[in-house]
Amino acid sequence: MAGRGETVKAENAEAEAIITRIEHKSRKIESLLKQGRPVEALKTVLEGSPPKTRDERCKSANWIVVHRALMAIKDVDALFSALDPEYYDILMKSVLLFLFPI
Numbered sequence: 001m002a003g004r005g006e007t008v009k010a011e012n013a014e015a016e017a018i019i020t021r022i023e024h025k026s027r028k029i030e031s032l033l034k035q036g037r038p039v040e041a042l043k044t045v046l047e048g049s050p051p052k053t054r055d056e057r058c059k060s061a062n063w064i065v066v067h068r069a070l071m072a073i074k075d076v077d078a079l080f081s082a083l084d085p086e087y088y089d090i091l092m093k094s095v096l097l098f099l100f101p102i
Helices: 004-034 038-046 056-071 076-082 085-099
Strands: none
Touching (some): 038 076
């Protein structure tokens, strides 16, 4: 049976892996934003979001990337007409989890 120390190490390793994926996604988002493709950037950031973890570092890092992509959107109406319905749900979950953490 795994001890508490091993469980904490496993949770930390999982959190670090999630943060690494978020950092990679952040670089991709910045590239899309520099190319003037904010809707694609938002879609990219929403894929696999929100991270399935209770680690606050992961949630915070993910929200920073979502927020960055959202702030680059200049035409919200065009954004919502361009997004598939599945992305609405993910976006709302991301916003609500940031505003009302579990």
